[in-house]
Amino acid sequence: MINLLRSGWAFVTSKARLILEYGLIVAVVALGSWSVATWWQNRATVQGLTERVTDLSGRLTGVSKDLGTAVAANKDQDDAIAELKRLRSIDSQALNELQGELAKADTKAATVRQKIAELEKTNADAKALLDTAVPPALGCVLDGAPCPGAAGANPDRTRGQEAR
Template sequence: MTSLLSSGWAFVTSKARLVLEYGLIIAVVALGSWSVATWWQNRETVRGLTDNVTDLSGRLGGVSADLKAAVAANKDQDTAIAELKRLQGIDSKALNDLQGELSKADTKAATVRQKIAELEKSNADAKALLDTAVPPALGCVLDGTPCSGPPGGHPNGGGPGQAR
């Protein structure tokens, strides 16, 4: 075995240039193969990244459209809310005014009832007058219904001979 190794070593040393040339050829082929493999892998990676970017760009466009639609819907809703708040303010003012008018009417009615009650207590003629029935010709004015008038005439929208 030693002789085999020493004869192999003698061959390599005698043909050192040949061994070096074959070594360089093997290194160039290996480097070329590695370069082609790396180039191929990079090409596939770039192709995959391009596909991903294209897909993400499409998704981003869809999300952008959805976002624009949501912003427009929010703007419309904000406008509607502002209009509803404005209408609520108008309604609130109208209700407050109505409550004030009703309160005034209740106060005035209570005052009138109190004055009539005092008048009935202090004046017998007024009490007798207030206890009598209201004639039909006057009742229609007080309760706001059409009154019958003279024959042929239609005062207050009523017809001739209309009975109460």
């Protein structure tokens, strides 16, 4: 066994340059193979990343358009809400004025009814006058119906009388 090792060592020392050259050739081939494999893998990775970036860029463009549309819709809605608030304020003011006018009219009507009731109690002539029927020519004015002989008059004269 020792002979075998000695003869192996003698072969290696006599052929050291040859072994070193083959070792360098193997190292160069291994390094070249590793370089090609790494280049191929990087190329595939870069290509995949390029495709991914292109896809994400397209998606980002779509999202940007959707966002722009949503912003425009929100602006339109904000403008509509502002207009509705303005109209609501005008309506509220008009309703408050109308309620005030109605309160005044109710107070005035109550005062007139009270005065008429007082007049009926104290004055028999006034009571007799108020108990008489209103002529149709005057009734149309009180009912708000078209009067006979006026432009646009209603030929059916019973309409104004039914309301009395």
